[in-house]
Amino acid sequence: MRAADLEVSGVSWAPARSAQSVLHPTTFRVDAGRVLGVVGPNGAGKSTLLRLLYRFHRPHTGHVCVDGQDIWSMPARDAARKVAAVLQEQAAAFGLTVREIVHLGRTPHHSGFAASGESDVRVVDRVLTTLNLHALADRDFGTLSGGERQRVMVARALAQEPQVLILDEPTNHLDVRHQLEIVSLIQTLGLTIVVSLHDLNMAIGVCDDVLVLKNGQSQGFGPPHTLLTNSLVSDAFRVDAQREKLTPSGVSHFSFSLPKQEGTLS
Structure with a gap:
């Protein structure tokens, strides 16, 4: 298997007969062999973006290219040789x-x-x-x-x-041991990987880059250690986020709390 560059240029999507976009124009590039984590709150557009990447939805605007080829310009069989997906829902x-x-x-x-x-x-x-x-x-x-x-x-x-592997919440509903097994697997595959995650601390440990989505719009793209600031995470997830380094490992870790005005019951 050979990893390939993934280039996403201005892709957007909205349901049929709807004037409201679920995903607004989004652009990023994942170099061959790197792991991109897509993070954001529920309803941010993560799964919608992934569906565009594995050719379930056709983008309303923009292009999804693997090794410079638009996946919608080729037969579905050829696209399936380039991009594979592992979804949350497992068929019978x-x-x-x-x-x-x-x-x-x-x-x-x-x-x-x-x-x-x-x-x-x-x-x-x-x-x-x-x-x-x-x-x-x-x-x-x-x-x-x-x-x-x-x-x-x-x-x-x-x-x-495939050259590109899409993973939609691969650790969802798994216990801690199985989560660790999947994370370990991701790190050893050597493919270009796009993975949606709820756990920001897992994203920091697994991903080379992260894309933060909120309300269908990109809030930032880049290495997690520089992109995921307290202010960006607090705003995207509507929490008070505090990033700290764990000693003696020096590994970064986020802790979260509700904003004070939301943290008390009336």
Whole structure:
């Protein structure tokens, strides 16, 4: 798998027959192999942006380009070889095994009713090894834990051999151990990754850059250690945010509280 540059230029989106944009024109660039975290409060437009990146919604304005090619200027099958997504919602498995679920990721590489070949088997085996899933390969997907299911869905996406991987809240509803497993996985994939996160402290630890959204508008883009100031985070999330360095590690960490006028019950 080869990482690619992702360039997003002035993309916006609004529901059909609505004059109000959910996402206002947004521009950023993710260099090959870097991890971009998209953060912001609920309703900020994070999931909408991701849907534009994995070609679920066509942008009303602007372009999404991978290695300089607009993903809407190519057939859907070709776009699926460049961009893969892991979503919060996991479709029913209908009794499929883990290996069969992962094998579905090879679909964009087949034409018509062509049968799977040896190359597909090699890719699936490699992905199962990468995500330490061989022991679960013959298990029914429906019998797995939440964290195991999430790893399988990442494996299916990797079986597409994409250049860009989109992760929509990959740690949502997972316990601490499984959150740490997913975070560790993100850091080792070597792909260009765009991940939406609720946890700012996780974003600081995982992401090379962050994009902050509020009410569908970009509030800033850049390295988390310089972009995520107390004032920007406080304004975006409507909290009192205080960033401090933990000793002896020196790792930055945010603590939050409600603004004083909102923190008391009447």
